[in-house]
Amino acid sequence: MIMQKFDYQAPADLKEACQIMANYGDKAKLLAGGTDLLIALKKNRISPSQVVALDQVDEIKGLWSDDDGIYLGARTTAAEIADSDFGAAGQALAEAAAQVGSPLVRNLATVGGNLVTAMPAADMAPPLLVMQAGVVLEKLGDNREIALDDFFVGPGEQVMLPEEIMSLIFLPELPSGSGSAFEKLGVRKALERSIVSVAALITLADDGKTIQEARIALGAVAPTPMLAATAGAGLCGKKATKKNFSAAAKTTAQEARPRGLRTSAVYSRLMVEQLTMRALTRAYAAASR
């Protein structure tokens, strides 16, 4: 496969990258891990005049934290995230990152790319949604932070302006007693796009039994990754019991909006219910640790 012609730029820092994006706007495409962009270029789905590689933009790589929470550079690879310790509260994210494509893909693919391409099945989106992630979008002389829940618009669409660059993903500090888990169903055990994916996060009250807060997010069962807000809210104040989880899983299945593309909507909903049950059960176990 041959790609059409374009110029290649490799800005040295975020400022230079923003300058290039300001100059070229939608004629430029950002290259992070390349696992989606190169395929889009090869298949002539896009035809930018500039490809702007973020390889040298070190400000947006890696993980660091302060009292407010964890900062995740958008250019951080899935492999790096899979190998990181986010504690019980963030284990869903590491689990999801570990199930992206294959080791070869994980060494390239980035968390920012996973979000920006806005695929309904993006593996890392559901855990980031339940962790209430915010994303920082930079442009020349300005930046804005928006909640990930407000980021996605539709399949392949999000709110970014052509000149914006996702620089960071911010994960607010979660209360102690939080635990999360990620469940993915695919046909094969590797190199697989999710049929359904579910992330769940539970924060337990001091008694270790009452759910103080719960959030459930879904992949591949709606035009975008989505929070199942009703189901999550419904668990608040309830005891962490099988019965309550089961009711929440049923509600989650109702909240899903499967389009019946790769599997029937009936099956997708059934799987949302199953995987939600499993994710809640494991998130509870993690929260209890």
Place this chain on the structure above:
Amino acid sequence: MPKKQFDVLNTRAPRVDAAIKATGQAQYADDLNRTGQLYGAILQSPLAHAKIISIDTSRAERLPGVKAVITAKDVGLTPYGVSPARYDETLFASERVRYIGDEIAAVAATDLATARQALELIKVEYEELPVVLTMDDAVADNAPQLHDDYPGNISAEVHQEFGDVAAAFKECDFIHTHSLTNKRQDGGFIEPHACVAEYDHDGRLTLYTSTQVAHYVQRTVAMVTGIPIGRVRIVRPCVGGGFGPKCEATPLEMSASFLAIKTGCPVKLTYSREQVFLHSRARHQFFHEMTTGFKKDGTIMALDHTCRLDGGAYSSFGIATVYYAGSLLGAPYRLPNMKYDGTRIYTNKPACGAQRGHGGVAARACFEQQLDIIAEELKIDPIKLRMMNMMETGDTTCNALDMSSLGMKECVEAVKKSSKWQKKKGKLPDGKGIGMACGFFVSGAGYPIYRSDTFHSTAEIKVAEDGGTVILRSGIAEIGQGADTMVAMITAETLGIPLSDVRVDSGDTDYSVDLGAYSSRQTLMSGHATKDAAENVKAQILEVVADKLNMDVKNLDFKNGFVKVKGRKKLDFAKFRDYYRKEHRGWPNLPEGDELSFTEAARMAYLEKGTIVGTGKYKPPILGGKFKGAAVGTSPAYGGSAQVVEVTVDRATGKITVDDMTDAHDCGLAINKTMVEGQMQGSLSMGLGEALFEEVKFDEKGALMTPSLGEYRIATALDMPNIDTLIIESGEPNGPFGAKEVGEGAIMPTIPAILNAVYDATGVRITELPLTPERVLLALKEAGKNA
């Protein structure tokens, strides 16, 4: 048969091509580059069925860098195909395209980007025709017709009856009907087709190509280009897998040839992965319905079998496929009465052809599932039912297949024991299941695909002038299965020399005629031709030795690289050793010790007779029945296998995990044990993929929905369990040193063994493949057996 002692055979010698493949030195077709090479690209139809109103190539021709544009106008409309009875293709469509991907034109340019750009400048005006994508639509009244010569969209029909099925049914206590549908497959080889064609001003065409059958490519290219066969040379570099779809001449090869002729420059053409799917020629989709009659003691009496195959737009190997789908049920169970009605149907999709287990895989999956149903009905253990009806060496099937050796019972016993069947069957916890199945396959088609008395394999062995290295030249197809190593080992064993002294040069039509890598034929057929050539060389050398040393040739032989003498007489060869050493003064590693080496003996023969060259040949004797279609399924020998599979079924998601596989295969004699195991393990992984994941899908316009190895899912390392791999050696009288097939027979039991295990785990029979989580869960739900 008592086992012979071998020096080279029956070992675990490393493959002769392993080192170059481990280091990146191995050259595959796309790795080759010739001086002054151009790059080609092929224009393919974007419509599944349309009339071509006009083709305008003028803008493409004017694009700088374009050296040639060819269409049907340039290359003619010589019909070709696989079987001369169905030459239903032309290189380029001139009036009509029949599937998305049908070839219309080809371009050669100085670089690939220019060639691709030129394709976009070719203007084709179409008039769309109604599309038929399913078999039901294709055979409906007033259905759009694909080929004028084949009315009703019927590509081929088979009607056979052996014995009297209706009469036999009357004697049966039970009659059961079962059906199964698989899905269209893809070969899934990792190397896409590629080739480089060169044409010189002496009128010689050389085509380097990734093929399983250089001989068929040579004949087809010669026929379509009109170049005499002696001036068409096909050279097969390393091939990155074939599994069937690389058996026939491709539009890629013919386009490259015509472009090389037209430009006078070498032309390289490589399929993209999507084009591999568009070319297809892989396993058909089959709809099988089988009605089997049996007695209450478990005796199988009769089978009434109908099958419909979705062939796609052209015939490819499909004529053989539709016959194989019936004939390969003749064994390994005693089945006195068998009726078969098969129909292959044209649709506006890429053509299907041959793939590992040609024609028999879906049929076997249906029948072996039915055997389990019968066993359950009769409350007999499924293994016992199979053993009761199992054929033995010397049996002949109702369709005249001669089981000259058959280690099926040994295979079944082996897997039963090794899998601990008796401890597990019926005793596994809920959601876990165990299943078994058997299968068999030909060791080479008894007849070539074109009607001919040709030898199926010839070989040439030459001894280097120093006597130290033996060079085997053969047309055989090393496509990964180990053919080069197999012939090298047979050469070494036959000549009595170490394997390291044999060099194989293969895959060149200038060397010999060989029908290549399909129908699991090379070990038996090319192995025979190789052995014949090696025996010829040996006789020539020993004759000179006997004469020079004043011995009776009957008392001389070679072993491990030295001359062996029967009886008490000692060889007096001092004069010859002296002479050899003088001839090679200054050389390292000169012969010494008290035995005359093969090297010295071969040098002696060279000095006496000139270059020592021996040739060998093989064709099967007249085999099989006299009925129409008897040629398909007939073989000099049959391999057999039995498998036990254990699965876990997640009742909540429908996801199946294959936990364990036990496989026993009767290969007659394992020329190379490691390679036999490799064929078995590879077969099972392909079968597992077909059972669980693989499906080529099209949209309502006939466009591929699964044009990548991401969408078309073959098994990954995480999906495959380890396989308990058991080799059974029955000793085949018609095979070289007793050897027969392993490459395809081993896939036969895999799908039904998985299906039977899933039933054991869940109590639900699934009759449509692949067993995706959704299909399984919905089937469980329908039966009220989901969690």
Place this chain on the structure above:
Amino acid sequence: MKKCHITFQLNGSLREILVDPNQTLVRMLREDLGLTGTKNGCGEGDCGSCTVLLDDEPINSCLVLAAQVDGHKVTTIEGLADGDKLHPLQTSFIENGAIQCGFCTPGMILSAKALLEQQPNPSELDIRTAISGNLCRCTGYQKIVESIKAAANNCQGES
């Protein structure tokens, strides 16, 4: 389209080359540098036959632009043997029957090399996970897994 001038370490040697911006790493290796040991099986990151090590990590070289390796280190299958001395993984693949058609072999060996450097004593699951992006249609993976295990054991024995 401005060509890119890149400098990178290739199999231990510094290379400087002008590449087209739209050239992928796999095509640069195969076409511009003649290193055809890296195979091109799908072009979409689905098969792993183009696996090379980029800064010692295995990646799909069909999903990387050649220009991106500027300043980095690339190891291909041609860079594994030390003169005529094969890498222990190569020897193990040869001796244990891990190679059939050989098209996936370079990628498999490189994925395995990266694994063994990080985990000298991997479990079977570690091995299968490490090669799960490298498709093989010939072997069923079993002898590949065994070869990697054997190479790990040999390396352990040596150290």
